[in-house]
Amino acid sequence: EINxxxxxxxxxxxxxIGKTEKKGVSRLALTKEDRVGRELFIKWLKxxxxxxxxxxxxxxxxxxxxxxPSLPPVVFGSxxxxxxxxxxxxxxxxxxxxxxxxxxxxxxxxxxxxxxEIVMFTNEEGARYTQPMLGSGAITGVLQKEYVYQLKxxxxxxxxxxxxxxxxxxxxxxxxxxxKAFIELHxxxxxxxxxxxxTIGIVKGIQGISWQKVxxxxxxxxxxxxxxxxxxxxxxxxxxxxxxxxxxxxxLKDETSVTFGKCSxxxxxxxxxxxQVTFTVDLRHPNKKILNQRVDKVKEIILTIASHxxxxxxxxEISFMEPVLFSERLVKEIENICDENGYSYHAMFSGAxxxxxxxxxxxxxxxxxxxxxxxxxxxxxxxxxxxxxxxxTDLLFQLVCKEIGA
Amino acid sequence: EINxxxxxxxxxxxxxIGKTEKKGVSRLALTKEDRVGRELFIKWLKxxxxxxxxxxxxxxxxxxxxxxPSLPPVVFGSxxxxxxxxxxxxxxxxxxxxxxxxxxxxxxxxxxxxxxEIVMFTNEEGARYTQPMLGSGAITGVLQKEYVYQLKxxxxxxxxxxxxxxxxxxxxxxxxxxxKAFIELHxxxxxxxxxxxxTIGIVKGIQGISWQKVxxxxxxxxxxxxxxxxxxxxxxxxxxxxxxxxxxxxxLKDETSVTFGKCSxxxxxxxxxxxQVTFTVDLRHPNKKILNQRVDKVKEIILTIASHxxxxxxxxEISFMEPVLFSERLVKEIENICDENGYSYHAMFSGAxxxxxxxxxxxxxxxxxxxxxxxxxxxxxxxxxxxxxxxxTDLLFQLVCKEIGA
Ligand SMILES: NC(=O)NCCC(=O)O
Ligand SMILES: NC(=O)NCCC(=O)O
Numbered sequence: 001e002i003n004x005x006x007x008x009x010x011x012x013x014x015x016x017i018g019k020t021e022k023k024g025v026s027r028l029a030l031t032k033e034d035r036v037g038r039e040l041f042i043k044w045l046k047x048x049x050x051x052x053x054x055x056x057x058x059x060x061x062x063x064x065x066x067x068x069p070s071l072p073p074v075v076f077g078s079x080x081x082x083x084x085x086x087x088x089x090x091x092x093x094x095x096x097x098x099x100x101x102x103x104x105x106x107x108x109x110x111x112x113x114x115x116x117e118i119v120m121f122t123n124e125e126g127a128r129y130t131q132p133m134l135g136s137g138a139i140t141g142v143l144q145k146e147y148v149y150q151l152k153x154x155x156x157x158x159x160x161x162x163x164x165x166x167x168x169x170x171x172x173x174x175x176x177x178x179x180k181a182f183i184e185l186h187x188x189x190x191x192x193x194x195x196x197x198x199t200i201g202i203v204k205g206i207q208g209i210s211w212q213k214v215x216x217x218x219x220x221x222x223x224x225x226x227x228x229x230x231x232x233x234x235x236x237x238x239x240x241x242x243x244x245x246x247x248x249x250x251x252l253k254d255e256t257s258v259t260f261g262k263c264s265x266x267x268x269x270x271x272x273x274x275x276q277v278t279f280t281v282d283l284r285h286p287n288k289k290i291l292n293q294r295v296d297k298v299k300e301i302i303l304t305i306a307s308h309x310x311x312x313x314x315x316x317e318i319s320f321m322e323p324v325l326f327s328e329r330l331v332k333e334i335e336n337i338c339d340e341n342g343y344s345y346h347a348m349f350s351g352a353x354x355x356x357x358x359x360x361x362x363x364x365x366x367x368x369x370x371x372x373x374x375x376x377x378x379x380x381x382x383x384x385x386x387x388x389x390x391x392x393t394d395l396l397f398q399l400v401c402k403e404i405g406a
Numbered sequence: 407e408i409n410x411x412x413x414x415x416x417x418x419x420x421x422x423i424g425k426t427e428k429k430g431v432s433r434l435a436l437t438k439e440d441r442v443g444r445e446l447f448i449k450w451l452k453x454x455x456x457x458x459x460x461x462x463x464x465x466x467x468x469x470x471x472x473x474x475p476s477l478p479p480v481v482f483g484s485x486x487x488x489x490x491x492x493x494x495x496x497x498x499x500x501x502x503x504x505x506x507x508x509x510x511x512x513x514x515x516x517x518x519x520x521x522x523e524i525v526m527f528t529n530e531e532g533a534r535y536t537q538p539m540l541g542s543g544a545i546t547g548v549l550q551k552e553y554v555y556q557l558k559x560x561x562x563x564x565x566x567x568x569x570x571x572x573x574x575x576x577x578x579x580x581x582x583x584x585x586k587a588f589i590e591l592h593x594x595x596x597x598x599x600x601x602x603x604x605t606i607g608i609v610k611g612i613q614g615i616s617w618q619k620v621x622x623x624x625x626x627x628x629x630x631x632x633x634x635x636x637x638x639x640x641x642x643x644x645x646x647x648x649x650x651x652x653x654x655x656x657x658l659k660d661e662t663s664v665t666f667g668k669c670s671x672x673x674x675x676x677x678x679x680x681x682q683v684t685f686t687v688d689l690r691h692p693n694k695k696i697l698n699q700r701v702d703k704v705k706e707i708i709l710t711i712a713s714h715x716x717x718x719x720x721x722x723e724i725s726f727m728e729p730v731l732f733s734e735r736l737v738k739e740i741e742n743i744c745d746e747n748g749y750s751y752h753a754m755f756s757g758a759x760x761x762x763x764x765x766x767x768x769x770x771x772x773x774x775x776x777x778x779x780x781x782x783x784x785x786x787x788x789x790x791x792x793x794x795x796x797x798x799t800d801l802l803f804q805l806v807c808k809e810i811g812a
Contacts, residue, residue, distance in 0.1 A: 084673040085626070127675045190631025209630070211676055220491070220785035223665035223688045224615070225596025225757025228656060230781065235666055236652055243649040246642055250634060259629035260641055261676045263669060267490040269533045270617055270667045270686045270724070271758075272784045280676045282629045318676070351631030352677075375636070378678045379626035 002397050004390045007100040014040060014080070014096060015088040024380025025088045029081040029123035029134075030058070030162035037080045038168065041120060044099050048106055050118070054170030057148065058122040058163050059135040061176060064102060066112040066404055072363065073115040074403040075176055076101070076183040076396065079124035079135070079355065086125075087187075087382020093370070094185045095120050097393040101400050113405035114180050121355045122163075128153050130211070130262075130280075130318055136355035139175040140362060179363035181330060181403045184356040185396045186367060187384050191375025192348055199388050200345035200395060201369025202334045205325040206357045207255070207286040207349055210295050211318035213278060214241070214302055218311040220267060220275030235265055235274035237309040242279065244301050249294075256294055257284045257351075280318070286349055288322050295320075324357050330366035330399070337398045343391050352377075368392055368399075408803050410796045413506040420446060420486070420502060421494040430786025431494045435487040435529035435540075436464070436568035443486045444574065447526060450505050454512055456524070460576030463554065464528040464569050465541040467582060470508060472518040472810055478769065479521040480809040481582055482507070482589040482802065485530035485541070485761065492531075493593075493788020499776070500591045501526050503799040507806050519811035520586050527761045528569075534559050536617070536668075536686075536724055542761035545581040546768060585769035587736060587809045590762040591802045592773060593790050597781025598754055605794050606751035606801060607775025608740045611731040612763045613661070613692040613755055616701050617724035619684060620647070620708055624717040626673060626681030641671055641680035643715040648685065650707050655700075662700055663690045663757075686724070692755055694728050701726075730763050736772035736805070743804045749797050758783075774798055774805075 017037045018027035027033040038060065045052050050062035063073065078094025098118040105116070126132030129151045137143040149160035163169045188194075193201050218232030242260050249258040263279040281298055285291040299315055306313035331347065338345040348369070356367045370392040373383035423443045424433035433439040444466065451458050456468035469479065484500025504524040511518070532538030535557045543549040555566035569575045594600075599607045624638030648666050655664040669685040687704055691697040705721055712719035737753065744751040754775070762773045776798040779789040 083675050083678050086678075125675075126677060130676055132677065188631060189628045191633070191636065192631070207630075219782070219787075221781075222595045222758055222783040223663070223667055224613075224690060224759065225594060225598070225783070226663075226781060227597070228663050230597065233665070235648075235669070239645050239648045239652065239666070242641075242645045246645065257629070257632075257634050259639070259677065259679055260645070261629055261671075261678050261680060262674050263641070263671045264674075265667075265669045267533075268668050268670075269489045269531070269784075270536055271532060271538065271665065271688055272489050272492075272667050273665055274667060275785060282677055284630060352628055353630065375627075375632060376625070377628040377631070378675075379681060381625075 002100050002104050002393050007096060007393060008386065010044065010096050010099065014092055018082065020085050020380055022380040024085050024382065025082045026084050026086065027080065027082045028084060028128040029125065030128065030166050034081055035166040041080065041095065045118065048103055050102070053174035054168055055139060055174040056170055056172045057135045057138045058168035058170065059139060060120040061174065062118040064116050066114045066116070068113050069115060071114045072178045072180040073117040073176065074181045074400060075117045075119050075179045076400060077119035078184050078186055079121045081123055081125050083125050083127040083378050085380050086378050087380065089187045089382055089384050090189065090377055091124055093187055093389065097185045097396055100393055101397045104397055110401065110406045114403065116400065116404050117176060124355055129159050132319065132353050133355050133358055136358040140358040142358055177362065179359065182356060182359040182363060182365040183396060183399060184354055184367045185392055186354055186369060187377065188369040188372045189352050189377035190372065193346060193369060193371035194373060194375055196346055198344045198346040199370065199391050200338055200343050202331055202345050202347045203326060203350050203367035203369055204331055204347055205349050206323060206353060207284050207351060208288050208291040208323035209321040209353050210283040210291060212281045213316045213318050214281060215276065215278045215314040216306065216311045217276050221273040223271040223273055226273060231273050232311050233273045234277040234311055237305055237311040238277040238279055240309065241302050241305040244305065245281070245298055248297070255285055258282065284351065286323050321353055321357060324360045326360065326366045327364035330364055333399060333402060334366065334368065334395065337395055343395060368395055408506050408510050408799050413502060413799060414792065416450065416502050416505065420498055424488065426491050426786055428786040430491050430788065431488045432490050432492065433486065433488045434490060434534040435531065436534065436572050440487055441572040447486065447501065451524070454509055459580035460574055461545060461580040462576060462578045463541045463544045464574035464576065465545060466526040467580065468524040470522050472520045474519050475521060477520045478584045478586040479523040479582065480587045480806060481523045481525050481585045482806060483525035484590050484592055485527045487529055487531050489531050489533040489784050491786050492784050493786065495593045495788055495790050496595065496783055497530055499593055499795065503591045503802055506799055507803045510803055516807065516812045520809065522806065522810050523582065530761055535565050538725065538759050539761050539764050542764040546764040548764055583768065585765065588762060588765040588769060588771040589802065589805060590760055590773045591798055592760060592775060593778045593783060594775040595758050595778050595783035599752060599775060599777035600779060600781055602752055604750045604752040605776065605797050606744055606749050608737055608751055608753045609732060609756050609773035609775055610737055610753055611755050612729060612759060613690050613757060614694050614697040614729035615727040615759050616689040616697060618687045619722045619724055620687060621682065621684045621720040622712065622717045623682050624680070627679040629677040629679055632679060637679050638717050639679045640683040640717055643711055643717040644683040644685055646715065647708050647711040650711065651687070651704055654703065654707070661692055664688065690757065692729055727759055727763060730766050732766065732772045733770035736770055739805060739808060740772065740774065740801065743801055749801060774801055
């Protein structure tokens with residue numbers, strides 16, 4: 001039996017770190033807040049006498065051996081970083097539930113064959129370093145080490161420098177390279193479970209995600225005496241492109257989603273016609289082929305606008321994350337546990353990317369969702385109900401026990 | 407006879423201060439660069455043994471008495487601040503030409519009745535503190551002192567603190583309150599003179615300018631699992647509003663111009679649906695009544711978009727600068743001097759606001775423009791030809807001499 005009270009207490013202890021005015025969390029990757037969060041996490045791991053390691057991307061692993069150390073480990077966990085003014089459940093829940101599961105196993109002296117490992121991944125959000133699931137992407141061979149180390153945040157600070165700064169640059173041999181199973185408990189971050197009134201989301205896979213960075217370059221000029229017809233206004237090009245893309249996606253009425261989350265206007269002065277504008281396009285679809293078609297159409301719209309407005313466009317792919325399908329066996333295992341325990345569930349796809357998306361490459365993978373109140377996430381209003389969280393954590397506990405051969 | 411070589415030399419000395427890579431200038435108001443520019447300016451003034459004063463907004467005046475100190479002064483000058491990555495001519499030319507005019511008067515021991523004053527105004531651009539012609543607006547009673555002192559830059563630094571920081575907080579009694587004439591030499595910043603091949607622009611007045619700050623507030627949410635139809639995307643509202651406003655103004659095919667120069671998206675993360683977006687609207691028209699109609703229409707569009715997209719709008723007027731008409735007598739004087747000297751000229755309105763717009767309240771005012779190559783301004787490519795600048799400065803010299811009763 002997991003200790004709900006302990007989980008609850010730890011959760012609110014962690015929620016203090018980077019707490020915002022409206023009780024959300026700003027704990028961006030590799031900041032001081034991230035470091036303090038890691039320290040608290042490690043304090044708990046040490047009490048459990050786990051074997052702690054940090055890899056060359058700051059991912060933290062905590063291992064407990066089973067009877068056969070040569071077997072691949074069962075790995076579970078999530079991330080502790082947040083978006084700015086984000087919620088306290090996103091990522092954190094999966095990490096703290098993992099700690100609770102292992103503490104329950106230790107306390108009850110549960111014997112097992114397979115090693116188990118708790119994991120906390122670095123920069124999952126892609127908020128500070130614009131590459132989501134960076135830590136898991138790096139150790140699974142999706143992202144190159146040189147590329148990751150040189151990534152810059154908005155203030156020009158390289159990933160490697162920020163990692164060293166908080167003291168979490170570990171060794172390459174500390175990565176995990178093969179898993180018996182990877183299991184991630186997470187909040188849904190969307191409205192499906194909450195609307196259905198289900199407690200558990202059994203995640204069958206994750207939709208594909210494309211991130212692109214678009215730049216329009218025109219000509220900075222004076223907003224007063226420069227006739228509208230003679231301008232090369234980079235912001236007008238960007239506005240026209242975003243409006244057109246948004247209209248087109250809205251008309252599709254399918255599962256495609258598009259978001260322009262980030263934008264910077266230069267020189268960003270009231271009376272200067274913008275000379276350069278950069279914005280991001282987050283495009284999603286569950287089907288890889290269709291997602292690719294959507295990406296192509298976005299590019300086409302941008303090229304057309306650029307030629308009509310006589311501005312120069314540049315499109316840079318930040319990331320293309322193919323849709324993934326999780327282990328059917330693990331999905332079935334979860335269904336069984338839910339049925340046995342009378343947990344209401346719904347099998348679904350994830351709209352958000354998660355470290356499980358990349359960990360899937362190292363072995364059988366699955367995710368467990370608990371509902372997000374009103375579907376809200378990546379905001380301070382993010383909320384999940386504790387009755388759901390306890391069931392989700394218990395489900396994680398039971399699945400882990402099965403997988404480690406307890 | 408003005409000394410062209412001296413003017414040219416001083417100009418390039420000043421252009422070093424805040425010089426950018428592409429030989430433009432970033433000398434934002436009340437920054438270290440502004441302070442260094444002011445120091446160089448004051449060094450020149452001191453050599454001319456002028457009576458220097460600084461007022462309570464950091465405006466600098468340098469006075470030379472005439473035979474009758476009780477007469478109102480003839481004031482001329484401009485500003486030394488720039489937009490980020492702006493040009494080296496904007497404002498600076500008018501200040502350095504004024505120094506050159508006075509040096510020529512001193513050198514030749516020209517006797518005059520009226521006092522003369524060179525002036526350098528603070529924060530003309532409205533780039534750092536989003537209130538253009540701040541220094542002249544403050545001393546002419548358009549802007550309240552308390553309001554101006556508490557204005558914040560994008561980093562939250564109050565005007566009064568920045569003014570103290572660079573050491574240019576002077577006394578209220580040092581303001582100018584009445585002028586016999588105010589004359590400002592400036593680059594045109596638009597294409598009219600260059601396209602016409604005229605050397606001198608005789609500025610009959612300035613069009614009206616409205617600056618507004620628009621905020622859309624929606625709901626931050628996750629870009630992945632949040633269905634498009636359930637979002638309150640503040641950036642989508644802003645994009646739709648700006649696109650609609652731009653399309654409408656483009657269709658007017660009259661003198662109305664609109665610019666969205668500044669925009670900030672919050673939280674500005676790739677995978678977060680923007681919860682809040684702020685942008686500025688710079689609207690201009692030579693006719694006050696029509697400008698007011700344009701402003702109303704912009705507000706109407708914003709309100710409509712807000713109600714359609716279920717986001718909350720807020721519209722804040724930063725500034726409404728009524729169109730002004732300059733002194734017909736001074737316009738005529740300039741025409742006469744041009745005719746006498748064979749300077750080609752064109753009478754025109756200014757598309758940009760200038761300190762002359764507010765100084766007009768203190769006495770007869772006029773402006774002299776010299777052409778901007780290709781009409782470019784507020785960018786590093788800003789350029790004016792020296793043959794034009796010499797003629798413009800000579801014209802300023804002759805007009806000042808007439809006005810001071812030399
Ligand atoms: N869960 C989460 O926010 N992941 C980041 C990647 C994404 O944007 O889906
Ligand atoms: N000349 C100039 O750039 N003035 C600032 C006010 C305006 O935007 O017109």
